Amino acid sequence: MPDITIPGVPQGVRVPFLYFGVDNSKAGYFQSTERVLLIGQMLPNGSAGAGAPVQIVGNENGLFGQSSMLADMARIVRKTSGFAEMWALPLLDAAASIKGTWIVTCALDPAKFQSPGLAGVYVGGVQYTTAVLLGDAATDVANGLAAAITADPQAKVSAVANGNTVTLTANHAGETAGHIDVRVTYNGIGVPVTGVTLAVAPGAVGAGNPDMSAALATLGDEPFKWVAMPYTDATSLATSRTFFDDMNGRWAAMRMVYGAAFSACTTLTPAALAAFGATNNDQHMSILGLYGTPSAPWEVSAALAAYALVYLSDAPELSRPEQTIELTGIYAPEIPDRFNKQVREMLYYKGMGATTVDQAGVVRLDRLLTTYQVNGLGVADNSYLDINTMAQLMYFIEYMNSGISTTFPRVSLKDDGNPVFPGQYAVTPSVIRTYIIALADQLADLNVIENVDEFANLLLVQRDSDPNCVDMILPPDFVNQWRIGKILVQFYNQYPATN
Structure with missing residues (x-):
């Protein structure tokens, strides 16, 4: 039997006595790198460099602006996992994009207004109210409401009063930023004092999401396992599909970076969600339909990525179904907007995920799918149906790779x-x-x-x-x-x- 080779110790050494080499190949154990990547828009007053990844260590307000899309997303992730390794890919508004607006009209009937009270609106699930006093006019209500919104440094909109109206303008431009929920009441709460009425009407429609292509290219082969992507327009989804592609993207055998993306639709009815789901087919993208939630789509996508970080990153948890898992920080739709079993069953055949809402109003995952539905021949294919399969596949490959390459x-x-x-x-x-x-x-x-x-x-x-x-x-x-x-x-x- 030949001599054992000790690295660093030459054969035939004659100087006494003992020579210890150290081999760590048997001491390590598998540990997957788990990061959440938040893709979204920053405000011009943020200090981060747009288009390049930056780590978030509790400094999201300074990096992206306190009322920015990315700051919202970071706050949502932290509600689920305070120890998450969070990174962001900040984007600026597209040059030709449009900011969404909403018009709040205030009216006051002196004959019915007999005692002081409150009037207000919900913006993204947050209620803003103003006191209405005897002798006030509709213009006073509008001014008070605008002042209440302006006083919140994390408000998703700016507010300007003009006479008896308040114009709300999204902080960011783009289609997704135009999906902020604005309403007068939520679950029956917020009805203005008798004699005061508020009405919300859409103004300009948000349009023009940022192009992610150049920013995604800056990521190289850095590992980012769970990606929150707030955009669901066709261009953004196509860009994501190319980014994760099995042949040339992050899932390619020559790259082996992997990862999965999460997005959300919050303004599409069940029929529209089913039609939208039929246009997608990507095993690396999961989209949740949550019609009527006051939460913004970027907040829902961040909550999904946070869920994946906590529940899909490690074994044996990644093999368990997601039903009943809370989407922390996400507002429930009102009862008429919640999906029953028939609606959820329809959506699950269109590659769309859905939720339930418990008696306490907590939003819980029901089933989270990938959008993959057919193979290259257009034949129905359920091989990548559930997000768990993708998590197991990543874990299996990385475990095998770690074990074989280390040994x-x-x-x-x-x-x-x-x-x-x-x-x-x-x-x-x-x-x-x-x-x-x-x-x-x-x-x-x-x-x-x-x-x-x-x-x-x-x-x-x-x-x-x-x-x-x-x-x-x-x-x-x-x-x-x-x-x-x-x-x-x-x-x-x-x-x-x-x-």
């Missing part, structure tokens, strides 16, 4: 049948195969895969025609989620008599 970092390669002695730093296909099966056993213990015996039967490890290359086919059977139970209650009015 065999620099080895020579022999055909099966040749002896491999300690200290030779050599392997054969069968040695590699045995180690991969051991890793599969570990992944089964972690509740990521199942049926390891069949995995071993289907596993293929062989030398390539290139003598320096090993070809492998790894066939994991991922653990599924218990989402549905079919139960027949076969009742009796009286059990049959038995002898």
